[in-house]
Amino acid sequence: MERLIRNGQVRIKNAKQIGPSRLGIGFEKLDRKVFEPENAYDLVGEMGVHYVRLQSGWQRTETQKGVYDFAWLDDIVDNLIARGQEPWIDFCYGNELYTPSAREYFGAVGCPPIFTEEERNAWDAYVEATVRHFHGRVRWYEVWNEPDGRWCWKHGVSAEEYGDFAVATANAIHRADGEAKAIAGVLCNINLPYFKIMFDRGVAQAADAVSFHRYNSDELNALQEIRALRALIDRYNPKLMIIQGESGTQSDSRGAGALRGGSWTETKQAKYTLRHRLLDLSSEVVFTSHFSALDMIEALNGKVGDKASYLDYGYFGLLHADFDENGIACGTYSPKPSYRAMQHLAALFPENVRPCDLPVTRKSFDSPRVFGQDDASSQIVMLGFDNGRGAQALAYWKAVDLMRETFEGTISFLLAGEARKIGLIDLMTGEKYDIPEHMQEHDFYNSTGYEATVVLKNLPLIDSPLLLTFGDFETEA
Secondary structure (H helix, E strand, C coil): CCCEEEEEEECCCCCHHHHCCCCEEEEEEEEHHEHHHHCCCCHHHHHHCCCEEECCCHHHHEECCCCCCHHEEEEEEEEHHHHHCCEEEEEEECCCCEEEEEEEEECCCCCCCCHHHHHHHHHHHHHHHHHHHCCCCCCEEEECCCCCCCCCCCCCHHHHHHHHHHHHHHHHHHHHHCCCCEEEECCCCCCCHHHHHHHHCCCCCHEEEEEEEECCCCCCCCCHHHHHHHHHHHHCCCCCEEEEEECCCCCCCCCCCCCCCCCCHEEEEEEEEHHHHHHHHHHCCCCEEEEEEEEEEECCCCCCEEEHHHEECCCCCCEEEEECCCCCCCEEEEEEEHHHHHHHHHHHHHHCCEEEECCEEECCCEHHHHEEEECCCCCCCEEECCCCCEEEEEEEECCCCCCCCCCCCEEEEEEEECCCCCCEECCCCCCEEEHHHHHEEEEEEEECCCCCCCCEEEEEEEECCEEEEEECCCCCC
């Protein structure tokens, strides 16, 4: 970046200043009381993201049959709304009042209420009571969490069982509030065979959207997988929407949970965050939710009475947290590099920013930055965006394997029909740059001159997204 001309910094904005966007953050595991939410409200609001995913906690809310105490969840929902954010609720997990197996597992995780009429009726009543209670404050509701994983459907994974359960729950959501949206699926990944069985049970007609989770170390197949899901959905109900409900990675190799054991660092986590969220923003997903706001125990496989079984610490958070002797995330949460990266992304990508194709192609030149070698390279991701206000941008990066390598090189672009001011933003640091004249060539002539066709020569190329801007892409909300 030292060859560019630094001209400022991305203006950080909070969620209220930004307004609606397609970016979200996970505020999960509230049902199991594994963190202190009041210490995170301001930081989550200052992150700038719009959607905040909550887990509802049936067992926490209904401790006496037919009696619902929403006070704890009211406080969370209202605090987020006050900061300009939109909470959405994931309905989970079981309840020991109705399901005997739920007494065995910490938080009744993975114990669906599907075996007796009493269980099913109690679940439907709880769902309807929740949706009625939050009418006007919450509009999106997910049905369960990762039912295609044995940790969340403990008696044995069954897409048929879940499909029937999701249809019944979606119907309960709509009975309680005709304006509410039911999200089914909530799968560990884009598991097409599982989705198909769900749809064959009627989910595509009963629900308004489906969601999936993504935990993979690279992003190269992400868009193709979403397109494949769209193609399957279209055979059943083209109006069904898609949501990315969880995606993230660790910032420490000692973490439990998804992608555990990798040589993760805080810097690698930040790169992963930007790369995956930009791919989601370039797709048709209604919104994309990053997992998670702060470090916390995973708490998916714990047994009641065996504290050690659920003290499985995960480091997915964009915020650091301390842990007490019971594994509760506590203290003063503090930002990681990924938090700062998300702030930059949120400030630049409000709701009006949409994916687009751009008249930009790659050129190949010898590059003094790599001692005269050609700056052509493979595994380049290039994504176009339009802010709806006369400016556009190209996000690009080298998609190296974050576990094995870092990358720093150069890349050149041909811009056809481009007369706007060109700049560059490093989304990791938020630094903004002008591109010096010696890195711009105007040597493609036509009858009106050369000003509208530009070659950008030997721009920086790294393994973290850079944003090439055309016009004032950073506009006031």
